[in-house]
Amino acid sequence: MNTRIISVLVSWMVLAFSSGARIAAQRPSPQPFTLDDEMKMRAIVDVRISPDGDRVAYVLSTPSLAKNEHEAALFVVASRGGTPARLGDAVHIFNTPVPRPQLRWSPDSSTVSLVGLAGDRPQVFAIPLSGAAPRALTAAPEGVFAHEWSPDGKALAYLTRDGMTPDEARRRQDKSFVIRADAPDPATRLVVQTLDGTAPRVLTPAAHYVDGFSWSPDSRELAYSAAPRSGFSAPYETRLYKIAVDAGTPRLIVDRTGINNGPRYSPDGQWLAFTTTNGKTDIMASRSLAVVRARGGPVRTLVMDDAWVNEYTWARDSKAIYFEANDGTFGRGEHMFDQPIARVSVNDGHAERVVPGQTVDYAPSISNDGRRLSYKAAEGRTVGDVFVMDxxxxxxxxxxxxxxELHDRALGDLKPISWRSFDGMQIWGLLLTPPGWTAGHLLPLLVYIHGGPGGGVTYGLFPQFMHFVPQVDPYPTEAMTSAGFAVLFPMPRGGAGYGEAGQRMIVNAWGEADYKDIMAGVDHLMAQGIADPQRLGVMGASYGGYMTNWIVTQTGRFKAASAGASLTDLSDEYYLSEGGQFMVDYFKRPWENHESYVAHSPLTFVQRVTTPLLIQHGERDARVPISGAWKFYRALKALGKTVEFDIYPRGGHVLYEPMLQREQMRRNFEWFTRWIPVR
Incomplete structure (x- = not known):
């Protein structure tokens, strides 16, 4: 080669290398992820593509410590990408206790509608893309909880509650009102309001507690699901109906036990899709997708290997349905941490995954021409963004x-792992390791057990709460791993990922095989040279709190533990919880199975505890009442054990106020760093 050419090439390479080095030197190195970063993360809480497919509306939730609330803002962005524009600044998007905007578009794509606050009541607001002033479309005395535009754009259907009777109003005024146990709640009604100023009309009877509905494509009918009562287990008594908009009596379309809700008309008006438990009435029954002719007839269930379908939307040709689900065909083995959008054929039930990779997807919606599908997706170590698919x-x-900000933070590595449990069953989990960690260095390990028991974890920055405002997570796992901890998120049997049969493996057996699955995972990480056996911690809330309490009564291997919203005396959960029926599904009633309730309650074995325990509970937790936390705390104190108990004012089963959320995270971070050294 010509020496002059060689000289020029060498000079160019040196220049390029030195320029690249200068750029790299100027770029700041990634910073550790802190507790403050946890509280700065924004979350997309709703996404909807316009009917013409040109734009996508989304609502972004941002925690405000100054206002102590999660603030919501509406944005619209071109479906091909671009700079998002904020709209409707004057509307206070419904955020009590967290944002629930219920985004919709007018059929002509000119207006976004959502639920905002008018005084102290949620109402539907229309926000024109033109920049004209937003206006309230409803004035329901008890507020609006869901709404849909009629396909012809002439009317709005919405859900609201009946108001109090005149007698109740009088009694509340003169202070003679008494709350009676099991008195029926006001009915949830389906209402139609034309947009020409005509007064709204209630369509459904007081005996129907409506929880979902859909317009027929010709705008003449509404299909809806309803139960004969309200309450925790009411969804297991839902039936499907349809009713003419102009007048008429509801017609029963699907009449069977179990969950049958969320009906959606196909674009051609021939079918209704809905979710169902296939006649089963217990909490472990899979939530399948099903279809039935809109005029009624046999139900065809699209089981897909026990998939739990969450959200779905029809393909525009009415031949298939796009959906996202936990478990099932696309959620087993190493994929149980995914929640991808898939497509299922109505004709033969064949399903195919349409979003690849490690992804957790929500809120799918499709344009009228069927060419564009929008959704929220959390990939790897993110909180989620808007995607549009061709x-x-x-x-x-x-x-x-x-x-x-995440681009400038050093984040941990999250990957799926598996191990064999005591009986040879393959168990899966996610392992989060510190930024820059290399094999061969033992790590302090925190075991984070999910709620449920039928819950699970996914990819994302908040693996248990990617579907929600994520700061409800009491454990700041990314800040913990930046501090040097590894975190194991086990998926024991009884939870998602193993089908309905896997969920039933712990009936009458909490704390048995599921406990062994978790401990086998800890042993696996120790054998792999990852976990330091002298620096182990365990934590979890709800069922994860129960399992944390159970673990510290069974072993002293953990140096610290934190239990949130936790069960300690299982009979309390039946007698005192709003969801007492939940315990019947697993253990029967306490007087029918007394010995088992006692044998599986952590309180029974409280004297065995040697691990320092932090107990955290919301004072208004109706799902897991605080009485059990008090029992465990007082027993441990009387026994001279190391225990601390934090009660969160106004808190429920999870905490919604940012100041309390931050304090709970801070407290857990402080607790584990106090007892477990991070070298």
Whole structure:
């Protein structure tokens, strides 16, 4: 080669290398992820593509410590990408206790509608893209909880509650009102309001507690699901009905036990899709997707290997349905941490995954021409962004970046792992390791047990709460791993990922095989040279809190533990919880199975505890009443054990106020760093 050419090439390479080095030197190194960062993360809480497919609306929730609330803001962005525009600043998007905007579009794509606060009541507001002033579309005395535009754009259907009777109003005024146990709640009604100023009309009877509905494509009918009562287990008594908008009596379409709710008309008006437990009435029954002719007839269930279908939308040709689900065909083995959008054929039940990779997807909606599908997706170590997919090519484009700060943070590595339990069953979990960690260095390990028991974890920055405002997570796992901890998120039997049969493996057996599954995972990480056996911690809330309490009564291997919203005396959960029926599904009633209730209650074995325990509970927790936490705390104190008990004012089963959320995270971070050294 010509020496002159060689000289020029060498000079160019040196220049390029030195320029690249200068750029790298100028770029700041990633910073550790802190507790403050946890509280700065924004979350997309709703996404909806316009009917014409040109734009996507989304609502972004941001925790405000100054206002002690999660503030919501509406944005609209071109479906091909671009700079999002904020709309409707004057509307206070419904955020009590967290944002629930119920985003919808007018059929002509000119207006976004959502639920905002008018005084202290949620109402539907219309926010024009033109920039004209938002206006309230409803004035329901008890507020609006869901709404849908009629396909012809002439009317709005919405859900509201009946108000109090004149007699109750009088009694409340003169202070003679008495709360009676099991008195029926006011009915949840389906109402239609034309947009020409005509007064709204209630369509459904007081005996129907409506929880979902859908317009027929010709705007003449509404299909809806309803139970004969309200309450925790009411969804297991839902039936499907349809009713003419102009007048008429509800017609029963699906009449069987179990969950049958969320009906959606197919675009051609021939079918109704809905979710169902296939006649089963217990909490472990899978929530399948089903279809039935809109005029009624046999129900066809699309089981898909026990998939728990969460959200879905019809393909525009009415031949298939897009959906996202836990468990099932696309959620087993190493994929149980995914929640991808898939497509199922109505004709033969064949399903295919349409969003690849490690992804957790929510809120799918499709344009009228069927060419574009929008959704929220959390990938790897993110909180989620808006994506738009070309349905023909299946090519998806990310069109938002709502947490750009993450690009400048050193984040842990999250990956699926598996191990064999005591009986040879393969158990899975996620392992989060500190940024920059290399094999060969033992790590302090925190075991974070999910709620449920039928819950699970997914990819994302908040693996148990990617579907929600994520700061409800009491454990700041990313800040913990930045401090040097590894975190194991086990998925023991009894939870998601193993089908309905897997969920039933712990009936009458909490704390048995599920406990052994978790401990086998800890042993696996010790054998792999990852976990330091002298620096182990355990934590969890709800069922995870129960399991944390159970673990510290069974072993002294953990140096610290934190239990949130936790069960300690299982009979309390039946007698005092709003969801007492939940315990019947697992253990029967206490007087029918007394010995088992006692044998599986951590309180029974409280004298065995040697691990320092932090107990955290919301004072208004109706799901797991605080009485059990008090029992465990007082027993441990009387026994001279190391225990602390934090009660969160106004708190429920989870905490919604940012100041309390931050304090709970801070407290857990402080607790584990106090007892477990991070070298």
């Amino acid at each position: 349905t023909a090519t299946k090519r998806a484009t990310k069109i938002t970046d709502v947490n750009p």
